[in-house]
Amino acid sequence: MTFSDPAVYTFILEHFGVAVSAVAGALAARGRRVDLFGVVVLALVTALGGGTIRDVCLGATPVFWIQDPRYVATATLFGLGTFIVARRRDPPMNLLELADAFGLAFFTMAGARKSLAFEAGPAIAVALGTITGVAGGIVRDVLLNELPLVFRKEIRLYATAAMLGAGVFVALRVLGLAEPWPAVVGMVTTLGLRLAAIRWDWALPVFEAGNPPR
Amino acid sequence: MTFSDPAVYTFILEHFGVAVSAVAGALAARGRRVDLFGVVVLALVTALGGGTIRDVCLGATPVFWIQDPRYVATATLFGLGTFIVARRRDPPMNLLELADAFGLAFFTMAGARKSLAFEAGPAIAVALGTITGVAGGIVRDVLLNELPLVFRKEIRLYATAAMLGAGVFVALRVLGLAEPWPAVVGMVTTLGLRLAAIRWDWALPVFEAGNPPR
Amino acid sequence: MTFSDPAVYTFILEHFGVAVSAVAGALAARGRRVDLFGVVVLALVTALGGGTIRDVCLGATPVFWIQDPRYVATATLFGLGTFIVARRRDPPMNLLELADAFGLAFFTMAGARKSLAFEAGPAIAVALGTITGVAGGIVRDVLLNELPLVFRKEIRLYATAAMLGAGVFVALRVLGLAEPWPAVVGMVTTLGLRLAAIRWDWALPVFEAGNPPR
Numbered sequence: 042m043t044f045s046d047p048a049v050y051t052f053i054l055e056h057f058g059v060a061v062s063a064v065a066g067a068l069a070a071r072g073r074r075v076d077l078f079g080v081v082v083l084a085l086v087t088a089l090g091g092g093t094i095r096d097v098c099l100g101a102t103p104v105f106w107i108q109d110p111r112y113v114a115t116a117t118l119f120g121l122g123t124f125i126v127a128r129r130r131d132p133p134m135n136l137l138e139l140a141d142a143f144g145l146a147f148f149t150m151a152g153a154r155k156s157l158a159f160e161a162g163p164a165i166a167v168a169l170g171t172i173t174g175v176a177g178g179i180v181r182d183v184l185l186n187e188l189p190l191v192f193r194k195e196i197r198l199y200a201t202a203a204m205l206g207a208g209v210f211v212a213l214r215v216l217g218l219a220e221p222w223p224a225v226v227g228m229v230t231t232l233g234l235r236l237a238a239i240r241w242d243w244a245l246p247v248f249e250a251g252n253p254p255r
Numbered sequence: 256m257t258f259s260d261p262a263v264y265t266f267i268l269e270h271f272g273v274a275v276s277a278v279a280g281a282l283a284a285r286g287r288r289v290d291l292f293g294v295v296v297l298a299l300v301t302a303l304g305g306g307t308i309r310d311v312c313l314g315a316t317p318v319f320w321i322q323d324p325r326y327v328a329t330a331t332l333f334g335l336g337t338f339i340v341a342r343r344r345d346p347p348m349n350l351l352e353l354a355d356a357f358g359l360a361f362f363t364m365a366g367a368r369k370s371l372a373f374e375a376g377p378a379i380a381v382a383l384g385t386i387t388g389v390a391g392g393i394v395r396d397v398l399l400n401e402l403p404l405v406f407r408k409e410i411r412l413y414a415t416a417a418m419l420g421a422g423v424f425v426a427l428r429v430l431g432l433a434e435p436w437p438a439v440v441g442m443v444t445t446l447g448l449r450l451a452a453i454r455w456d457w458a459l460p461v462f463e464a465g466n467p468p469r
Numbered sequence: 470m471t472f473s474d475p476a477v478y479t480f481i482l483e484h485f486g487v488a489v490s491a492v493a494g495a496l497a498a499r500g501r502r503v504d505l506f507g508v509v510v511l512a513l514v515t516a517l518g519g520g521t522i523r524d525v526c527l528g529a530t531p532v533f534w535i536q537d538p539r540y541v542a543t544a545t546l547f548g549l550g551t552f553i554v555a556r557r558r559d560p561p562m563n564l565l566e567l568a569d570a571f572g573l574a575f576f577t578m579a580g581a582r583k584s585l586a587f588e589a590g591p592a593i594a595v596a597l598g599t600i601t602g603v604a605g606g607i608v609r610d611v612l613l614n615e616l617p618l619v620f621r622k623e624i625r626l627y628a629t630a631a632m633l634g635a636g637v638f639v640a641l642r643v644l645g646l647a648e649p650w651p652a653v654v655g656m657v658t659t660l661g662l663r664l665a666a667i668r669w670d671w672a673l674p675v676f677e678a679g680n681p682p683r
Binding site: 314376382405460 | 495501507528531
C-alpha cells in the first residue's frame with residue numbers, strides 16, 4: 042500500500058469506524074458491574090456484530106473478521122484503551138456522538154455494497170446495510186440486559202437515518218452512477234439526517250397502548 | 256402461477272403465516288416505549304427469525320428472505336399496519352391466538368420439510384422444525400428484555416405442540432407416506448394440541464427450586 | 470470403535486463435557502418460572518451454543534450437532550435428568566464447578582483446534598476457542614434475562630482462563646509440537662487457572678463509572 046492507493050484511505054476509514062464503535066460499546070458497560078473481559082466483548086460485539094450477522098445471512102463465510110483479524114485487533118485495542126482511560130475521566134460525549142454518526146454512515150454503506158456484491162436485490166441490500174450499521178449496538182444492549190437503545194425514541198433518528206442513506210446509495214447504484222459517488226451521497230444523507238435529528242430532536246412515534254388506563 | 260397451481264396456495268398460506276407472526280410481534284411492543292423502527296424490527300424478527308436460524312445452521316445460505324424478499328415486504332407491511340391500527344383500537348385477541356396457532360403449525364412443518372431436504376436426520380428435522388416455529392418469538396422476547404413467553408407455563412403447550420406435530424410429520428415421511436399427507440397430519444396435530452391446551456389449560460411443569468424456604 | 474481406539478476416549482470426553490454443560494444450563498433455570506421445554510432449551514443452548522456460533526462464523530455448516538445428533542441426545546437427556554432429580558434435592562455444587570471447569574477447558578481446545586483446521590489464523594483460533602468455551606453460557610443468561618455471569622467479577626477468572634489456555638494451545642501448535650501435547654498443556658493451563666481463581670478469589674477489575682457520586 043502506498044499513499045496514492047485508495048485502499049489506504051478505505052483502511053483508515055474502516056478502522057476509524059471500528060475504533061469509534063468499540064469505544065461506544067465499551068462505554069456502555071460503565072458502572073454496570075461488568076469486568077474487563079466483558080468490556081472487551083461488548084466492544085467487539087458493538088464494532089463487529091452487525092457485519093457478522095450480515096455475512097452469516099449472506100453465506101459470506103468465513104465472516105470478515107476471520108478473513109482479516111486486524112478488525113479484531115483494532116476493536117480489542119480501543120475497548121481496552123477505553124477501559125483504562127474512562128475509569129479516570131469522562132469522555133467528550135459530543136465528539137463521540139459525532140464520530141459514532143460517521144461510523145454508522147460508513148458501515149451502512151459498506152454493508153449495502155457487500156450485499157449487492159453477493160447479489161442481494163435492492164430492498165435486501167438496504168435492509169442488510171441497516172443491519173450492518175445498527176445490529177452490533179442491539180446485541181450489545183441485549184447482552185447488557187437493556188431494551189435496545191436503537192428502538193427507543195430517546196436516541197432520535199438513528200436506524201431510520203441509516204436506512205434512508207442506504208436507500209439513496211442503492212438507488213444511485215441501480216441508476217448506474219459510478220462509485221464512489223453513490224457511497225458518498227449515501228453517507229452524507231445518513232450523516233446529515235442523524236446530526237439534524239440530534240440538533241432538532243427529530244424522532245419516530247412510539248407505540249403506546251391502545252386503551253390508556255382511565 | 257394460475258389457480259390450478261398448488262404453488263398459489265403455498266404462497267397464500269406462507270404469507271398468511273408471515274403476516275400473523277408479524278402482527279403478533281408488533282403487538283408485543285405495545286406500551287413498551289418502542290418506536291416505529293423497533294416495532295417493524297420486532298415484526299420482522301418474530302416472522303422471519305426462526306427460519307433464519309434454521310437456514311444458518313443448515314448452511315442454506317443466502318437465507319430464505321434474501322432469496323425471496325417478498326417475505327420481508329409482507330412482514331414489514333403487517334408490522335406497520337399493526338402500528339397504525341392498534342394505536343386506536345385493541346385487536347381481537349382470540350382471533351389472533353387462533354391465527355397464531357395456525358402459523359405455528361404451518362412454519363413448523365415447513366421447517367421440518369426443508370431440514371429433511373438438506374439431509375438432516377429425523378431427530379434433527381424435528382428439532383429444526385420446532386426452532387422454525389418458535390425461535391422468532393424467543394428472539395423478540397429477548398429484544399424486549401423479557402423472559403421468553405414460550406418458556407413459561409402461562410402460554411400452555413406451545414413448543415411442545417410444535418415438536419409433537421413435527422414428530423408426526425417426520426415419522427410419516429420416514430414411513431413413506433406421500434406428500435402432502437405427512438404435512439397435513441402434522442399440522443392438524445400441532446394445531447389440535449395447541450388449541451386443546453388453550454381450551455383446557457394444559458401446561459408443562461415448572462422447574463421449582465429444590466429446597467423451598469421454610 | 471474398540472477400546473484401543475483413541476476415538477473412544479474423545480467420544481467419552483466430549484459427551485462428558487456436553488453433559489456437564491447441559492446440567493449447568495438446566496440448573497440455571499431453577500426457581501425462574503421456566504417450564505420443562507424451557508429447561509431443555511437452556512440445557513441445549515448452554516451445551517451446544519458456543520460451538521454453533523463458532524461453526525456458523527467459520528462457515529462449517531451444517532453445524533456440528535446437525536452432522537452428529539448424538540450431541541443433541543446427550544444434552545437433552547441430561548437436561549431432562551436435571552429437571553427430574555434437582556426438583557427433589559440440591560446438586561453438589563463443588564463437584565459441578567469442578568466438572569464445569571473441565572468442560573470449559575475441553576471445549577475451548579476443541580474449538581481452537583477446529584478453527585485452525587478451517588484455516589483461521591492463530592489470533593482468531595484463540596478467539597473462536599474462547600467463544601466455543603463461553604458463548605453457550607452467555608446465550609443462556611441472555612435467554613434468562615440476566616447480565617451474563619461470565620462478564621461479572623463474581624465468577625472470577627473464567628473466560629480469561631479459557632483464553633490463556635487457548636493461547637498456550639495455539640502457540641504450541643504453531644511451534645510444531647505434536648498432538649495431543651498442545652491440547653493437553655492448554656487444557657491443564659485453563660483448568661489450573663480456573664481452579665486457582667476459585668480457590669484464591671482471583672478476578673478481573675470491574676468498569677466503574679468515571680466520576681463517582683460525591
